[in-house]
Amino acid sequence: MAKNIIETKNLKKYFKCGRNNYLHAVDDINIKIEAGKTLGVVGESGCGKTTLGRTILGLVPSTSGEIYFDGENISGLSNRKLKKYRKEMQLIFQDPYSSINPRHRIGNIIGEPLKVNGIIRNKKQRKQKVLELMKRVGLADNLYDKYPHELDGGRRQRIGVARALSVNPKMIICDEPVSALDVSIQAQILNLLMDLQEEHGFTYIFITHDLSVVKHISDDILVMYLGQCVEKTTSKELFKNPLHPYTKALLTSILVPSADARNIKTEIIKGEITSPVDPKPGCRFANRCPYAKPECVSTNIPLVEVLPGHFVSCIKIIKELEIKNKGEEKK
Template sequence: MSKISNDSPLIELKHLKKYYSIGKSKKLHAVDDINAKISKGTTLGVVGESGCGKTTLGRTLLKLIEPTSGEILFEGEDIAKLNNNQMRKYRKSMQIIFQDPYSSLNPRKSVYETIATPLIVNKVFDNKNDMEKRVKEVMDICGLPTRLTNSFPHELDGGRRQRICIARALALKPKFIVCDEPVSALDVSIQAQILNLLMDLQDEMGLAYMFITHDLSVVKHISDEIMVMYLGMCIEKAPSKEIFKNPIHPYTRALLSAIPVPNISSRTRKIEVVRGELTSPIDPVPGCRFAPRCEYSQPQCTGKNMELNEISPNHFVACPVMEKMLGK
């Protein structure tokens, strides 16, 4: 797998925030102070329960949603404050694969028209033959037979629809793709095929991914690093193997314990049960947002926002209680 040094990441987020106005003065904190780096040829997995801000983070990163504040560095250039015209030259390099392949495809466009659209919009080819060659090339890369060229989305199964979405994203030869739960709407056997395709494409093209999902058993196999989000904030971040081997934050441990294990002996394993009410994401008070549901919560968990601290090489966690228990 091709990688560049951590000193020159392809994507870098610095204190990225996205707030939505609620009424006259209130703000919903959808994404709150996110810092992350993604290098060429690597995958950052973003996990958390529904409503934690994963999708908003991905779309804000791509400037499909305007950020409230913070920096989005793409190859060292801050694109956060660029307008739509200034963003055009970056669009080719930054693409997205949506969660539901059916709703993200135009039912009136054939497979060929769908994949050709970004090439036409960006005026990549002057010659129709060159465009047809590129469309067929991308279809072949994504495992779509030529006989499907004139087919429409309703005529195909979920796996082939998602392959069309991947082909559309690859048409412009991007460097970075946000994969927004690209396999959650598919059957398990098809999920494996799509994940293998994404990993093969990464190896061949050096693509960087942000892989958004709520399924930890999926993200384990595709991610180099995993970020755990809770109510808009990053609460733990570490290399994939490390976070599964040594989860620190109580919320991360609860997520991991919820992964089904197809083994009779697993009936005896401890399951971390999360109880209590969710903190409101509208103008949340300073402090750990997981504290009302955390069995380890102490007075020090309230009053100020928790900062990510490095407790071991490249393993960051925002939980002073667990840090103290570990002697960090």
């Protein structure tokens, strides 16, 4: 059985807003990611995707729950104790313009983690390592002494990838790494990440709002809505058999490059978004769901395995499959 690199148990992150109010950014998330696999995390802006990634990394402290990295419980550790895990967990930021220091040269940006972590102290050896990393991510040697403003967005993001690779991590969280790039450059960066994973066995958490991107790179997908997981399964199963109404709406929003796309029915999500500040019990998607019933807003709905490896948090789907299973048992 493959080993889990990352596992969370009932992970929560609330932000205080006001005297006694809390914004539920991440609410009761449970994930397991095997070594060398990619978990895609999708949802609308503001659903808690980025906060989930940063909470796992320890960049923001969790409110409650547990985080296990390579079998070790790292939740609640101080920055000093977390330092030994920093090399194993890296982050590729969304914006290649603001995530790198504009006053530093490219070579210094990529080589800084090697210096800070004491991996290569010799300046000449460190430069050689940086040049190797640059070559690995498709950056020319003559860019070593350039400044970030002299490069385009695609090459700036390659700097971010090279910087993450410099300490040879086991797990990399990719926080919408291609959303700020042109489509052709997106494909190059995605293929680069997949090639590096195949070569080095990296484990990825790939955060994005673009389902067409996550389909290309992910083994499993977790769909988030207002801090909660509403559906979780393999990438193949999600696109073949989406169950939650929110997931279905997300899938129909994918642009199809075909003249026949005009005949595809689009699920339009109507209604008011539930406030993530101290939300009441019940399904947080109920106000926008066309199938919502009174019971949807009266009690919290658990994430249930309705099919092998396919989890969903929806009363309608859970009841339908229960009725179907009972009918098959009678036969």
